[in-house]
Amino acid sequence: xxxxxxxxxxxxxxxxxxxxxxxxxxxxxxxxxxxxxxxxxxxxxxxxxxxxxxxxxxxxxxxxxxxxxxxxxxxxxxxxxxxxxxxxxxxxxxxxxxxxxxxxxxxxxxxxxxxxxxxxxxxxxxxxxxxxxxxxxxxxxxxxxxxxxxxxxxxxxxxxxxxxxxxxxxxxxxxxxxxxxxxxxxxxxxxxxxxxxxxxxxxxxxxxxxxxxxxxxxxxxxxxxxxxxxxxxxxxxxxxxxxxxxxxxxxxxxxxxxxxxxxxxxxxxxxxxxxxxxxxxxxxxxxxxxxxxxxxxxxxxxxxxxxxxxxxxxxxxxxxxxxxxxxxxxxxxxxxxxxxxxxxxxxxxxxxxxxxxxxxxxxxxxxxxxxxxxxxxxxxxxxxxxxxxxxxxxxxxxxxxxxxxxxxxxxxxxxxxxxxxxxxxxxxxxxxxxxxxxxxxxxxxxxxxxxxxxxxxxxxxxxxxxxxxxxxxxx
Ligand SMILES: Cc1ncc(COP(=O)(O)O)c(C=O)c1O
Numbered sequence: 001x002x003x004x005x006x007x008x009x010x011x012x013x014x015x016x017x018x019x020x021x022x023x024x025x026x027x028x029x030x031x032x033x034x035x036x037x038x039x040x041x042x043x044x045x046x047x048x049x050x051x052x053x054x055x056x057x058x059x060x061x062x063x064x065x066x067x068x069x070x071x072x073x074x075x076x077x078x079x080x081x082x083x084x085x086x087x088x089x090x091x092x093x094x095x096x097x098x099x100x101x102x103x104x105x106x107x108x109x110x111x112x113x114x115x116x117x118x119x120x121x122x123x124x125x126x127x128x129x130x131x132x133x134x135x136x137x138x139x140x141x142x143x144x145x146x147x148x149x150x151x152x153x154x155x156x157x158x159x160x161x162x163x164x165x166x167x168x169x170x171x172x173x174x175x176x177x178x179x180x181x182x183x184x185x186x187x188x189x190x191x192x193x194x195x196x197x198x199x200x201x202x203x204x205x206x207x208x209x210x211x212x213x214x215x216x217x218x219x220x221x222x223x224x225x226x227x228x229x230x231x232x233x234x235x236x237x238x239x240x241x242x243x244x245x246x247x248x249x250x251x252x253x254x255x256x257x258x259x260x261x262x263x264x265x266x267x268x269x270x271x272x273x274x275x276x277x278x279x280x281x282x283x284x285x286x287x288x289x290x291x292x293x294x295x296x297x298x299x300x301x302x303x304x305x306x307x308x309x310x311x312x313x314x315x316x317x318x319x320x321x322x323x324x325x326x327x328x329x330x331x332x333x334x335x336x337x338x339x340x341x342x343x344x345x346x347x348x349x350x351x352x353x354x355x356x357x358x359x360x361x362x363x364x365x366x367x368x369x370x371x372x373x374x375x376x377x378x379x380x381x382x383x384x385x386x387x388x389x390x391x392x393x394x395x396x397x398x399x400x401x402x403x404x405x406x407x408x409x410x411x412x413x414x415x416x417x418x419x420x421x422x423x424x425x426x427x428x429x430x431x432x433x434x435x436x437x438x439x440x441x442x443x444x445x446x447x448x449x450x451x452x453x454x455x456x457x458x459x460x461x462x463x464x465x466x467x468x469x470x471x472x473x474x475x
Pocket of ligand 1: 106
């Protein structure tokens with residue numbers, strides 16, 4: 001990013017030149033095509049990407065805003081929803097829509113259950129979330145003014161059912177379980193939650209955004225997957241993302257409800273707009289036709305056999321990852337992942353796991369850091385089969401390097417992440433992160449990173465460190 005003022009070109013550039021320039025923009029992006037990323041991307045190779053591009057391009061200009069106009073898109077959407085309902089063992093009463101992604105699906109569930117509860121006279125709505133719930137639910141709580149009641153996890157990193165029972169009140173508008181939760185890849189005890197929800201007549205949403213298109217096939221492969229879908233009495237809705245393990249183009253997810261009486265509360269209808277009577281099933285107005293079409297195309301091209309084949313690759317590779325981590329002295333997996341999302345941490349106070357993350361980055365891997373507990377995270381996709389041996393080799397090397405240089409845990413990215421995760425002043429952390437966001441979305445559009453070591457970041461660490469130390473000495 002330069003300091004020169006960015007304005008619209010006076011005269012349009014040649015399309016070739018534009019495309020060439022665009023390629024250079026990606027020079028510093030994570031190298032997902034070679035399996036270097038462990039989140040964000042579900043890449044299956046160039047030929048498959050081209051297929052998605054073709055499918056998407058065919059409907060790129062069409063708009064799912066008005067299903068009466070683009071009946072093609074309505075058909076794609078209906079069929080994606082029906083195929084997904086079948087996959088998740090729903091009957092013909094199950095209904096739903098396609099959304100722009102997991103977050104939209106989660107937000108919609110919050111809105112739906114809040115509005116359903118309103119009809120019953122619940123004025124200060126609350127929803128019960130596991131501590132491992134995806135952050136999209138916190139966003140939903142904030143946007144729709146529903147208080148999030150957080151329930152701790154048990155020793156296996158599953159939502160603690162006894163604590164759920166205690167958290168239920170007259171204001172509870174929904175309970176959430178994840179299948180699986182993103183941080184530890186563990187499926188919550190959906191059957192037990194379903195029994196409670198059914199008995200108390202409280203809606204139960206299953207967030208299967210990341211697991212919806214993988215778990216059914218993992219189960220078919222013979223892995224012991226706890227029931228999490230519409231087979232469970234009490235489950236009233238499920239979100240599942242086609243743009244994750246459904247291998248569609250980015251910008252597509254589904255939200256399904258057990259019946260129309262529930263989905264109805266998600267609908268928005270306004271009859272007095274001068275532009276005409278307006279009805280919309282989701283958060284967006286315009287809905288990009290390309291994403292809807294590409295989701296249908298992905299599911300058709302993949303078929304049950306394709307999903308099963310990829311699930312086998314993923315689970316074999318995940319097993320290799322877990323065994324590899326457990327065989328490295330000084331590392332352990334967090335909990336017992338049911339699927340392909342693995343958190344792992346250091347077993348020694350002297351070896352900072354974030355410093356290992358920094359070393360892995362130096363070896364070209366794009367690594368996600370988590371907190372509570374501090375760990376690194378890996379989301380396995382089919383492409384990782386080819387790089388797993390190298391990843392494990394680099395992991396071992398990184399750990400040995402940090403063991404030999406313990407000061408690394410107090411430097412650079414490791415220091416920032418370590419400090420930020422431990423600091424008790426969460427408001428202070430929030431304020432600083434907000435400042436980073438202001439920079440990123442300010443006129444200069446700066447890219448700021450926690451792991452970056454520039455003056456601003458050091459200032460941030462220093463400030464927090466000073467406060468942290470003062471807090472400790474005052475106790
Ligand atoms: C369980 C779960 N829910 C929701 C989301 C949010 O999905 P998106 O990033 O598509 O908005 C994710 C993303 O990883 C997830 O893992």
